[in-house]
Amino acid sequence: MHSAITRSDGGLLRRGRGTGRLPRGIVAVCGALVGMVMLLTVALAPFGATANATMTTSGMFITISAKAGDGDSARPLAGDTYSVAYVAEVEFNADHTAITGFKTNTWFEDVDRDWGKLTSSQYSAAAKEVVAYADKHDGYTFTDLRTDANGKVTTPSLNFGIYLVKRVGVADANKAYRCDPFFVMLPETNGSTNIDDWDYRVTASPKFEQIATPVPTPSSPTPTPTPTPTPTAPGESSIAKTGAAVMRYVEAAVILGAMAFTIMFVRAQLRLRRKER
Known part of the structure; x- marks a missing residue:
């Protein structure tokens, strides 16, 4: 052909x-x-x-590095799980050299914010509200991201945007530490207009607070009941009552002795009379 x-x-x-x-x-x-x-x-x-x-999203992700404490003595919190929600998209200028704003994703329109103008305290308050909304409406993009022995876990590849991170599962060994949900932005511009200086692989380190372990209150031993003293009449003491009881025993003994002596004397007299007859 x-x-x-x-x-x-x-x-x-x-x-x-x-x-x-x-x-x-x-x-x-x-x-x-x-x-x-x-x-x-x-x-x-x-x-x-x-x-x-x-500017593609290939190889862009968030690494959560969970450690309690600072410096070399920081303790990795292994075995905890995290969930991540995609809250807002990033908007760029025409040549993609600067971030001009953020657009809340349709799923989270009910908790919309002017994300570029929030203060630190407002971000914290917004995170708690967005978490409550995501929990109620199953709004997490990724769930069950579990930290390894170094306390780290990395998300799959992500898009440009603002992400909410929440600790959802706590290993038994880490129950003494808590952290609030927080936001992470991709990419981090670091104040530069050069896109080559931006950080597309962000490491987020949650701030952990140690929970005070309640000290159990020792139980008091059951007190031995104190015997209640027998009440005495006014002007009378228990010692006096004890002495009176003893005297009554003595008197009874004397009477019984006298009766025994009388019986023995009568018997002796009867015996003498019988002999005389």
């Missing part, structure tokens, strides 16, 4: 074997033109193509 290419004079140039093949001179000229176009493309790339390629 042959194919045909339309000529400028209205005729046909047949491509294939024999007389229909293009002259070698034309082929050489076409090859030279293609080479020149490729060279121009490479030479002009830094003025346009490279800049646009830098």
Whole structure:
């Protein structure tokens, strides 16, 4: 089967074997033109193509680095889980050299803010409100991002925008530490208008607060009940009552002794009389 290419004079140039093949001179000229176009493309790339390629979202992500404490003594909080929500898009100027504003995503329009004008305290308050909204409406883009032994976890590739990060699961060994939800912006411009200086791989370090562990109150031993003293009449003491009881025993003993002596005496007299008879 042959194919045909339309000529400028209205005729046909047949491509294939024999007389229909293009002259070698034309082929050489076409090859030279293609080479020149490729060279121009490479030479002009830094003025346009490279800049646009830098603004793609490939390889842009957030790394959460969770550690309690500061410096070398900081303790990695391994085994915790985090959720991430895509809250707002970033808007750029025409040549993508500056961020001009933010557009809240449709999912979070009910908690819309002028994100570029919030103070630190307003961001904290907004984070709590957005978290409540995301929890209620299942608004998280990524869930169950678990920190490794170094307390780190990295999200999949992300778009430009403002993201909400929330700690949703706490390992038993980390229950003494808490952190509030927070926002992260991609990219971080670092105050520069040069996009090559921007940070497209942001590391976010949550601020942890140690929760005071309640000290259990020792239980008091059950007191031994104190015996209640027997009440005494006015002017009378328990010692006096004890002495009176003893005297009654003595009196009874004397009476019984006297009765025994009398019986023995009577018996003795009776015996004497019997002998005299």
